[in-house]
Amino acid sequence: MMYWRVSWRYLTRNKLRSFYTILSILIGISSIFAVLSTVETAKKMTMERLKLYTGNADYSIQSSSHTFSGSVLDDIQQDSNVKAAIGVIHKQARFDLGGPENLAQTRLRITGLSSLRSELLTLEAVSGNLANEGIILPQTTAGLWKKNAGDLVRLQLPTGNMEVPVAAIVKDTPLLEGPSSWDEASSKSWRALAPLQTVQQWYSLTGQVQEIRIKLNDTAEEQSALASIGNKISDPSVFMEKIVLDEKQTNQLEELYLMLYAIGGLSMIISAFILYNTLYVSVVERKNEIAVMKTVGFIPSQIKKLFLCEVLILSLLGLIFGIPLGLGLASLMQKGLFHSFQANISYSPEFAIALPITIILGLCIPLAAAHIPVAYASKIDVIATLKQVPAQQKEKTTYRVVAGIVLLFGVFLNSIVSLLFLLAGVTLLFPFILSLFTRFFKRIGFMGYEGKIASNNILRTLNRSANMSVILAFVICLGLFVSSIFASMETSIESEVNHSFGGNLQLSTETPLTPEKLNAIQQFEGIHGVTAYKEKEVLWSGDKKINRFTIISANPDWYQKHPLFYDPQRKNTDLLQLLKAHPNGVLLGDYAFREWGGKAGEPIRIIRNNVPTELIVLGKVNTSQYGGYTAFMEESHFDKLFPETNAYKGLITVADRAAETSVKDFLLNTFPFDLERVQTLSEELEKQKRALPGVKSLFNGLLMISIAVVGIGILNTLIMNVMDRMREIGVMRAVAFTSGQVITSIVSESVVMGICGTLMGILLGIAMTYVNALTMQDTAASFVISIDTLLLSTFSGLLISLLAAVVPAQKAARYNLGQALKHD
Structure with a gap:
């Protein structure tokens, strides 16, 4: 208990220093x-949304003929191994709200x-009753349509126009995830539910289903259950697939997460540096006190315990106040992040x-930061301290400079690790760099005589000042x-989409794209070509986990001019020839390649119709399809591997890009009940760019927090420097140094560090x-510097340095002259 009381007494004796240290810790926490x-x-939300979309089903039954007999559903529901089964069918309609x-x-x-x-x-x-007749709308859609339960909606159906009541309005769910605004509706269909029999009647599909989702009993033995269900399927076009929830299909934010971790971790590291500085100064200030304690019987472990109690008090206070602050900050971050992608999540x-x-x-990082000063405190030499023998540090400084220069050569490794070597080398060299800067400013007479005094003060506390200056540099x-990554993404989005969109328009249909449909599309004026x-969605195994991605067929003739993928290092013709030469060869999208983790020429194991098959990975390509989490196979080889698969996707080129909108309108008019999605090249570009501003704002906010913590660190360092020199400042005041000159010297000290x-x-x-x-040449990364961020960084760094000097400068200028001269 004694240690805690002594530690608390010392912390309260230096209230201002302790306050700013706690403030930095709680912001970091x-x-x-x-x-x-x-x-x-984000991770949990993504997985829950996938579960909601699939209904947490275990298996899906589908048909290569698009629809199949609903009698299969009746048979499956009677199987004792099946806990639940539901028949599904998706169809397109149009509505008329009488508006613009x-x-x-x-x-x-x-x-x-x-x-x-x-x-x-x-x-x-939310309102109405699911058992009522009509359609069911999600809450967001009902709000935008201004419809309530019981209101009528005019639908355009293959069987004619009719007014259908809104049976119920339900809370938003992934199965009914429609547009979050009318602008978004231009490129995304609205969603609604209805009883299966009603939809079958509207579309003349009596007794037909498109998919059956199955959940097995918890006690069912999987293989025997699958065999039992399989015996009930007599149609050779009907097949069963295991449902695997792979969040990478919809959540490809690992790089974003890493950047968030980096900035959040940096704030914590800055706090640790501030604590290190505070504790180190505390040890230096109390060297005589520690020496006296040792002479009266204190052993090194007791000295360590005393300082560790101080660290724990600071850490606990930081946690007590930091976690509630973190709750509010987390709420703001999550709103900003999710709103950047979709407003109604x-x-x-x-x-x-x-x-x-x-x-x-919050406990371990401060304790780790305290290790060196605490160990130094426990090893203080009693005789040398009491005799005030100065320590020699020249050899350590020399070793530090040499080690820093050696680490800088790691930049030539041409690897992502080069960045770590660069940071480590600069960290070791920073006291030497700050010393050169300070001597330069001293030589040119920066801020006059007061600037020289400031320069001398920095050189006197070089390591302490360098620690905060290097942290500011890192932020x-x-x-x-x-910002360069975002700028690179912004500049590369248009290039990547243009190189991998496959034409001017992409479309997908509810029923197979037959030659007759393609021919009808080709006849429209302005269309140059259509294919x-x-x-095919397949399962693939990696890292002892089953994953799921999509394999896309590649038509060599079309892809020569309008590909869905590209490689910055190779021509498309070479890639297509490579695919054609290997019957079991695939090119993986960049994201899929990274997740797979192998090398070109090695096999990837997929599961096709519950049968394992090995494909050879021929290389990695860039693509905007599925965020790069996909694979490509030459068309004829694809047809041999997946003979039951039909084409539901199409690509269209137009003679003039200005005709994209008119072609889209033609498709919507021609296939009103079959067209599931149609996207123009311009719309895709806009969609890709839409999320960047919000995410950039999120990062800028976090960086501002980090810079604020650095400001606290500089402020704390200056306060410690002022307290160290209080007697010296008193002497300066006594020989006619004005308050303004004292303030100028301390501000100059902060500005030089800044x-x-x-x-x-x-x-x-x-x-x-x-x-x-240089190290990411095979990706979209490019050397782009954001001028706006550069100017903002310069302004923020200098401003925070000036603001950090205000409190210590005023404290020094207002300090009582008599007390200053008596200060030890």
Whole structure:
């Protein structure tokens, strides 16, 4: 108990220093807590949405003929191994609200379900009754349509126009995920539910289903259950597939998560540096006190315990106040992140993992930062301290400079690890760099005589000042590096989409794209060419886990001019020849290649109709299809591997890009009840760019928090420097130094640290961006520097340095002259 009392007494004796140290710790803790919570919430939300979409089913039964007899559903529901089964059919319709909606905004995909109260379906009614006759709308759609339960909606159906009542309005669910605005409706269909029999009647598909989703009994033996279900399927075109929830199909945010971790972690590391500085100064200030304690019987372990108690008090206070602040910050981050992608996503914040990890990090990182000063305190030499023998550090400084220069050569490794070598080398060299900067400013007479005094003060506390200056450099460097990634994405989006969109328009239909349909499309004026391609979702195994992605057929003739993929290092003709020469060869999209983790020439194991098959990975390509989580196979080889697959996707080229809109309207008019989706090249570009501004704002906000923590660190460092020199300041005042000159000298000290940190941060950020562009030549990464971020970083670095000097400068100027002269 004595240790805690002594530690608390010392912390309260230095209230201002302790306050700013706690403030930096709690901001670091709140940042890492918010980041962890946001990432975990995003991951959990993605998986839950996948489960909601599939109804948490185990298997899906489909047909290569698009629809099949619903009698299969009746037979399966009687199987004792089946816990629940539901029949599904999707069809297209049009609606008329009597408003100014254009053709593209009135597409409605109606999903017919054999049961609206199945265990495989989660529908929570907001108003109305699911048992009522009519269609069921999600809450967001009903709000945009301004419809309530019982209102009529005019539908255009193959059987004619009719007014259909709104049976119920339910909470938003992935199965009914439609547009979140009328603008989004131009490229995305609305969604609604209806009883299966009703949809069958509307579309003259009596007794037909498109899919059956099955959930097995918990006690059922899987293989025997599958055999039993298989015996009930006599149609050779009907097949059964296992449902695998692979979040990578919809959630490809690993790089985003890493950047969030980097910024949140940086705030925590900055806090640790501030704590390290505070504790180290505390040890130096109390060297005589520690020496005296040792002379009266204190052993090194007791000295360590005393300082560790101080660290734990600071850490606990940081956690107590930082976690509630982190809750609010997490809420803001999650709203900003999810709104960037889709406004009507519902989610609940996830804290179960973030909270314990934050507590562990909030205790362990400060304790790790305290290791060196605490060990130094326990090893203080009693005789040397009492005799005030100065320590010699020249050899250590020399070793540090040599080690830093050696680490800088790691940049030439041409690997992502080069960035770590660069950061480590600059960290070791920074005291030497700050020393050169300071001597330069001293030589040119920066801020006059007061500037010389400031320069001497920095050189006197070089390591302490260098620690905060290098952290400022890292924050600015990270800001430039992240902004360069976004700038590179912005500049590469148009190039990547143009190189991998396959034409001017993409379309997908509810029924197979037959030659007759393609011929009808080709006849429209303005269309230059049209083709259909096939896709097949397959399971693939990797890292002891079953995953799921889509294999796309590649038509060599079409892809020569309008490919769905490209390689910056190779011509498309070479890629197509490579695919044609290997019957079992595939090219993986960049994201799929990274997740697979192998090398070109090695096999990837897929599961086709429950039978394992090995395909040879011929290489990696860039593509905008499925975010790069896909594979491509030459068309004739694809047909041999998946003979039962029909084409539901099409590509269209137009003679003039201005004709994209008119062609889209033609398709909507020609296939009103079959066209599931049609997207123009311009719409895809807009969609890809839409999320970037929101995500950039999120990162800029986090970086501002990190810069604010750096400001606290500089402020704390200056306060410690002022307290160290209080007697010296008193002497200066006594010999006619004015308050203004004292303030100027301290502000100059902060500005020199700020200029050095800012300039080195900019140079380091440019260097890291360049190294990253060199090591990632096979990706879309390019050497792009955002001028806006560069100017903002420069302004923020200098401003925070000036603001950080205000409190210590005023404290020094207002300090009582008599007390200052008596200060020890």
